[in-house]
Amino acid sequence: MPSLKDLKNRISSVKSTRKITKAMQMVAAAKLRRAQEAAEAARPYAERFEAVLGQLAAGVGGSDTAPLLLKGTGKEDVHLLVVMTSERGLCGGFNTNIVKLARTHAEKLKAQGKTVKILTVGKKGREQLKRNYGDLFVGHVDLSEVKKLGYDNALGIARDLLGRFDKGEFDVATLFYGQFLSVISQKPTAQQVIPAKFELAEDAPSTVYEYEPGETEILDDLLPRGVATQIFTALLENAASEQGARMSAMDNATRNAGEMIDNLTVEYNRTRQAVITNELIEIISGAEAL
């Protein structure tokens, strides 16, 4: 049975842990709000871009002159998985969930006899994948110095990706990131970016546009930018998801610490009473013996 002093120490240590998790939760909440605002500010651009690209792609679609980024290399042998995770831990199952999805995907592709390459964005995912897939790594993007995610960060990743594609290092590229649904729910998502895939809205207004320069030229110019846009959206979603996940994880931790403190306090009081009773018994039996 722990002594009174031990219990007291444990209570005070759990109390300071609770203070830390509470502070982290509040910081995450503030960061989440900013991340959400950034994600919302980026939405109009991404949506318009996607819509116009979709329209163009539908027009040029199957023709032989379609850019490689749209129709693909004609093979599906080498897959590049771009796994986006956070730079910091303590955000619950956020990173593990994304890594798990990427891992299942990789295993499936391997079973089909395809070659898998992995590009990691964010330190945490790299650490988790290193053990089993370390030899498949082709690169890593470090965002730990980045205070505020900008379009330039996405552009850098996109250039890297497009450069590799031009050199024929892979046929298909898929992004793995956490889609932000709400503060308590983030969905690990896989999204294919190369060759580009568009979901055309069924009831899209079919205005006939004139294109300057031609459709193919515009596609050539816009598809690489489309890749950057998709990466940017994914990065922002990921950042918001990370903060959301951290916030709920820290909320849970704070609550658990509270429960633990309550239990420990009950135990502390019981022990204290037991000690007092013990002393009384000693005094009384001592007096009786006289």
Add this chain to the structure above:
Amino acid sequence: MADTMDFALVSPERSLVSAPMSEVQIPGAEGDLTAMPGHAPMITTLRPGLLHIKGPQGEDDYVVTGGFAEISPEGVTVLAERALHQTEMTQEILNDWVAEARKVWEDASDDNAVAHAAKLLADMVAMGTHIGLDPDHSNYVG
């Protein structure tokens, strides 16, 4: 014909302008063009340049690069990879952009890409001169 149309200038990070305009001058890849209400629907890519807008609140200039403009009879949407108000544009930013364009040009491998990158670089420099910034002649080798 209505005298104004919807105009929106959007960059990946934020929406810069969203207001009715009567006239929009767009630096298209194949030359400048002015869109007014009732313009035939068209899509054009952008070259680095000045976007000049005229509306009920007066006139304004924005520096844009990379992206496209979507014109319809009811309005104009400009999606620019980078967009800044003219007053936000500084020599440092221009130098960065020019350096970046130059790097693309130097790294370009096949003829098509070289021509493409050279045009981008030239447009970038021309834009700088146009708005009164020195295109940094110290490292200008064009």
